[in-house]
Amino acid sequence: MDVTRTRTGPRVAALDGLRGVTIIMVILGHHSLIWPNMALAAVPAVDGLFLGGAVVIFFIVGGYVVTRGLLAERERGALDPLKFYLRRILRLGVQLVPLVLAILMIHKFDPTDPSRSSDTLASIANVLTYTWNYYAIDNVFSARGDLGHLWYLSVQQQVYLVLPLAVLLLGGLRRGFAALLLVGTVAITINRFRVLGDDGWFTASLLTTTRADGLLLGALIAVTLPFLTRWAKWSSTALGLSATAMVALVLLHASFGPLSFLKIWGVMFAVAATVAVTALVVGGPLGMVGRILGTRWLTAVGNASLPLFVWHVPIFVTIARHTPEWSPSLRSIVGLAVLVAVTILAQRFIEEPTRRWLRDSSRFRSRPRDLTPSAGCSSSET
Secondary structure (H helix, E strand, C coil), rough: CCCCCCCCCCHHHHHHHHHHHHHHHHHHCCHHCCCCHHHHHHHCHHHHHHHHCCCCHHHHHHHHHHHHHHHHHHHHHCCCCHHHHHHHHHHHHHHHHHHHHHHHEEEEEEEEECCCHHHHHHHHHHCCCCCCCHHHHHHHCCCCHCCCCCCCHHHHHHHHHHHHHHHHHHHHCCCHHHHHHHHHEEEHHHHEEEHHHCCCCCHHHHHHHHHHHHHHHHHHHHHHHHHHHHHHHHHHHHHHHHHHHHHHHHHHHHHHHHCCCCCHHHHHHHHHHHHHHHHCCCCCCHHHHHHHHCCHHHHHHHHHHHHHHHHHHHHHHHHHHCCCCCCCCHHHHHHHHHHHHHHHHHHHHHHHHHHHHHHHHHCCCCCCCCCCCCCCCCCCCC
């Protein structure tokens, strides 16, 4: 869910639009929290919209955007892993701190909150330290359920601890770096199948070593982008075919059986999503699919994907807990209205100011190395 500001123009809008489609699918996947027996979720083909698995697109887009930024900083001689970590902590912290404050207020003043104080504090501590996925695995019955979706941010941040160091060391060896990322992706996929068989779906769905394949695929796109531009003229065709494949996979999701997002369905969906993201960033024409993804409302939703993601589960869980007598449709309308209102406020007063601050402040950007020739150095030593 990183902001795609690496380029200007319709191509960035289309990538934002893809993120918009993704967050809509994620929210649909969690809509059972507020409407447990939605009739649409039982309709063949349509039921695939509610079965999850779309989060891999966020991983791929995020891995691409972050890796491309790190590679650009390295080329300028401005890559500082410590400042990168600081930017990431601030970027997500400004969303997570208000959330955990809200959770603390709910726990203190809401008599229907089922969690113990010790469990709430432990859950919050692990969310803020991005170890939540491992805590949830070890404390499945006591970890707060309204924070469960934040496993995604923990996996992301854990990979981002290693990524800037990898770019620093291997960024100049693109082919070797790409090969390493590809091997890592395959290894994570194989490990997910192994853990699923040995330890069950819950562990397989939360471990960094089973879910980080999308991040590595995104990094692979960024690393190989200079080699991929020769295929730019085929980008519209590739985008159309990959989008068609993703739609077909979603519609056929239920036919692949339970937990298919962790199995072969998930592998095929990740491959199709990787092709789609590559087509959006490699250059060349975007075609009809690109124009659809670039529509204003989809890009607006994509730009708000982080607050939408962070807040939707706690809002749904809290409202559902307080409205057992309401009709599911009324509960859904109220839940979505509250989510939209909170997102607008978070976007205006938290998200956008933070983006500008991190972009404009020199405190969070390393200065490029001095490129001015000096005694004993030739101008080619840049």
